[in-house]
Amino acid sequence: MAIMTYRQALNDTLGEELARDSNVVLMGEEIGKFQGSYRITEGLQSEFGKHRVVDTPIAEEGFVGLAVGAAMLGMRPIVEIMTINFILVAIDQIVNHASKIHYMFGGQVRVPLVIRTPSGGVGQLAATHSQSFENWFAYCPGLKVVAPATPYDVKGLMRSAVRDDDPVIFIESLALYDTKGEVPRDEDYTLPIGVAEVKRAGTDVTVVSYSRMTVVALQVAQNLAQEGISVEVVDLRSLRPLDRTTIIESVKKTNRAVVLEEDWYSYGIGAEIAATIQEGAFDYLDAPVLRVAGVEVPLPYAAKLSQASKPGAPDLIRAIKRVLEGGKQWPK
Amino acid sequence: MAKRTNQPTTGAEPAGRDLSSENPQELQQYYAQMLLLRRFEERTSEMYTKAKIGGYCHLNLGEEATIVGLMAALTPADYIFTNYREHGYIIARGVAPGPVMAELFGKETGVSRGRGGSMHLFDATAHFMGGYAIVGGQLPLATGAAYALKYQGKPGVVVCQMGDATTNIGAWHESLNLAALWDLPVIFLVVNNGYGMGTTVDEGAAEPDLYKRGCAFRMHGERVDGTDVLAMRDATRRLRERAEQEKKPAILEAVSFRFRGHSVIDSDRYRDPEAVKQGRNANDPLPHFAHQLVLAGVVDDAWLKATASRIDQEVQEAIDFAEHSPNPKIEDLFDYMYATPVPNTPGRAEAAIIAQNAQGGR
Numbered sequence: 001m002a003i004m005t006y007r008q009a010l011n012d013t014l015g016e017e018l019a020r021d022s023n024v025v026l027m028g029e030e031i032g033k034f035q036g037s038y039r040i041t042e043g044l045q046s047e048f049g050k051h052r053v054v055d056t057p058i059a060e061e062g063f064v065g066l067a068v069g070a071a072m073l074g075m076r077p078i079v080e081i082m083t084i085n086f087i088l089v090a091i092d093q094i095v096n097h098a099s100k101i102h103y104m105f106g107g108q109v110r111v112p113l114v115i116r117t118p119s120g121g122v123g124q125l126a127a128t129h130s131q132s133f134e135n136w137f138a139y140c141p142g143l144k145v146v147a148p149a150t151p152y153d154v155k156g157l158m159r160s161a162v163r164d165d166d167p168v169i170f171i172e173s174l175a176l177y178d179t180k181g182e183v184p185r186d187e188d189y190t191l192p193i194g195v196a197e198v199k200r201a202g203t204d205v206t207v208v209s210y211s212r213m214t215v216v217a218l219q220v221a222q223n224l225a226q227e228g229i230s231v232e233v234v235d236l237r238s239l240r241p242l243d244r245t246t247i248i249e250s251v252k253k254t255n256r257a258v259v260l261e262e263d264w265y266s267y268g269i270g271a272e273i274a275a276t277i278q279e280g281a282f283d284y285l286d287a288p289v290l291r292v293a294g295v296e297v298p299l300p301y302a303a304k305l306s307q308a309s310k311p312g313a314p315d316l317i318r319a320i321k322r323v324l325e326g327g328k329q330w331p332k
Numbered sequence: 333m334a335k336r337t338n339q340p341t342t343g344a345e346p347a348g349r350d351l352s353s354e355n356p357q358e359l360q361q362y363y364a365q366m367l368l369l370r371r372f373e374e375r376t377s378e379m380y381t382k383a384k385i386g387g388y389c390h391l392n393l394g395e396e397a398t399i400v401g402l403m404a405a406l407t408p409a410d411y412i413f414t415n416y417r418e419h420g421y422i423i424a425r426g427v428a429p430g431p432v433m434a435e436l437f438g439k440e441t442g443v444s445r446g447r448g449g450s451m452h453l454f455d456a457t458a459h460f461m462g463g464y465a466i467v468g469g470q471l472p473l474a475t476g477a478a479y480a481l482k483y484q485g486k487p488g489v490v491v492c493q494m495g496d497a498t499t500n501i502g503a504w505h506e507s508l509n510l511a512a513l514w515d516l517p518v519i520f521l522v523v524n525n526g527y528g529m530g531t532t533v534d535e536g537a538a539e540p541d542l543y544k545r546g547c548a549f550r551m552h553g554e555r556v557d558g559t560d561v562l563a564m565r566d567a568t569r570r571l572r573e574r575a576e577q578e579k580k581p582a583i584l585e586a587v588s589f590r591f592r593g594h595s596v597i598d599s600d601r602y603r604d605p606e607a608v609k610q611g612r613n614a615n616d617p618l619p620h621f622a623h624q625l626v627l628a629g630v631v632d633d634a635w636l637k638a639t640a641s642r643i644d645q646e647v648q649e650a651i652d653f654a655e656h657s658p659n660p661k662i663e664d665l666f667d668y669m670y671a672t673p674v675p676n677t678p679g680r681a682e683a684a685i686i687a688q689n690a691q692g693g694r
Binding site: 073109242 | 411413442443444445446447448452454455456461462464466469471472473474475476477478479480481483484502503506507509510513667668669670671672674675676677
């Protein structure tokens with residue numbers, strides 16, 4: 001085992017896939033000469049050349065669509081969108097085109113494409129640079145959406161995403177890039193898309209989460225263990241397809257559930273999880289399912305306001321304690 | 333707002349044209365293909381009113397010379413992306429009219445297995461890479477296909493067809509910039525039929541000479557009479573050669589006249605009926621071309637009659653094929669959802685339940 005950062009896991013895997021398959025190319029803004037806004041692609045252009053690691057103009061709709069068209073002719077592009085906020089100008093190419101081309105044309109052509117992009121907020125990036133839009137894509141049949149929380153999962157899911165013949169939205173997190181974890185050396189393992197993982201077993205309450213919020217959930221679970229509260233953490237890893245079975249089985253065991261998500265409260269991933277739980281484990285529930293999510297404002301710049309608007313460990317602890325109390329009044 | 337320019341005119345080619353350098357058999361083929369597209373679309377319109385065809389349906393009436401001239405210049409290695417007004421393109425590319433009509437009927441034997449419909453025709457073997465129904469959507473895709481051809485060192489070019497109003501959307505600018513910046517072998521074919529739905533070219537474009545709109549990208553552009561099949565073929569050949577050999581993209585604006593409303597359900601009330609009638613007569617590519625062929629001795633009246641009758645029969649057979657083809661099964665609803673199967677996606681078992689619950693299904 002080696003210890004590496006989330007960033008290093010990404011950089012390693014992208015390099016390995018470039019070396020493995022000449023149809024793999026990286027495309028995006030500032031990923032080559034500039035080495036990547038968040039240094040995910042550092043060193044790759046000098047190693048593989050400008051034709052494999054392609055700097056694009058600022059034209060997300062253009063180069064995302066270009067990657068879709070190239071994929072239709074057998075290439076396997078990996079596109080970086082600098083942050084998920086900028087993906088909105090490319091959404092027509094993703095939702096109206098990439099996701100539908102295989103099905104709508106009767107299975108005659110494939111779109112082996114990965115779009116990787118960091119979601120969520122960090123620091124004081126304010127309203128237009130701190131958003132979480134993974135649910136927009138998870139909503140769309142024809143796409144696959146993954147959101148790894150650890151360097152180990154990054155490697156396994158990125159390999160699967162690149163080798164998959166469908167468009168995969170690969171959700172990263174700015175706040176995770178410097179986090180570290182164990183990764184096997186010299187092992188070409190993959191992780192299946194569409195399968196969640198119980199990252200920590202527990203008996204009192206299930207916390208369902210993904211990406212950075214899984215890391216927060218694991219920390220909270222560890223802390224609450226000292227108070228005698230046993231938290232099971234289900235890491236979704238994949239938002240579409242959604243592994244409903246793993247969620248439902250966990251709640252059947254613990255009888256209580258909280259969703260921790262960085263996106264906005266209404267219509268977020270948590271709403272889908274809560275619906276899944278009531279459909280699949282209604283009779284097992286000892287308390288309503290709670291959602292801990294972002295406050296519904298355009299994220300303000302001022303540090304105090306910003307902090308108060310983002311979900312965090314104290315919010316999760318409060319929610320867990322509430323579902324454990326049971327039988328109380330349940331105002332939102 | 334003052335009009336910057338009049339809509340360019342088409343047709344009115346002097347009748348006595350020198351065709352001595354042309355291959356007579358090819359000329360006959362062009363005419364027969366144009367007539368096939370004409371009859372196919374007329375019968376499509378009829379099938380629509382009989383409710384055999386659903387959804388939106390856009391016809392290529394008046395654009396036959398543009399389409400046949402284009403296809404005459406392309407090679408099997410080339411790729412074609414179009415918008416949603418594309419029945420004629422896929423047929424002229426060599427796909428049989430039967431499976432095309434079957435797609436309009438929503439049948440399993442259709443070119444997109446009944447999953448696409450009129451606006452989403454596709455044939456991988458013919459390199460017909462799809463009709464696309466979001467205006468501008470096919471432009472980045474076609475640019476990407478050209479990128480792939482260049483990256484993989486393959487021969488051929490990409491033709492990206494669109495309507496005149498597409499030159500106003502963002503994808504146009506981003507695609508042209510990328511194609512010019514990276515020297516990609518793609519021809520942007522702008523079919524200027526004068527109208528984007530009910531909006532004239534002048535009303536939507538600050539530079540209504542559409543072929544000039546590539547100047548911002550230092551991209552070559554030219555205008556051709558889209559009702560003249562030979563002019564269209566020759567212009568495409570020139571730009572195709574340039575795209576393939578020099579890896580230089582270009583704009584080709586083909587001017588024609590839209591015979592009817594935007595789609596079959598558009599009653600065309602925003603146009604003066606008398607002007608439409610005159611426009612049709614002046615810009616109909618078929619009688620013009622037939623007249624030229626007769627004068628040049630390439631065909632005679634008997635040939636024209638026999639050809640019309642053969643094509644009527646061919647289109648009727650396409651309709652019969654569509655009519656007698658099976659509907660897609662609800663049990664196959666989730667087929668083609670994903671090319672690479674992964675856990676937790678719906679499949680045959682879920683589709684079987686939906687089929688069971690569907691009222692009057694099949």
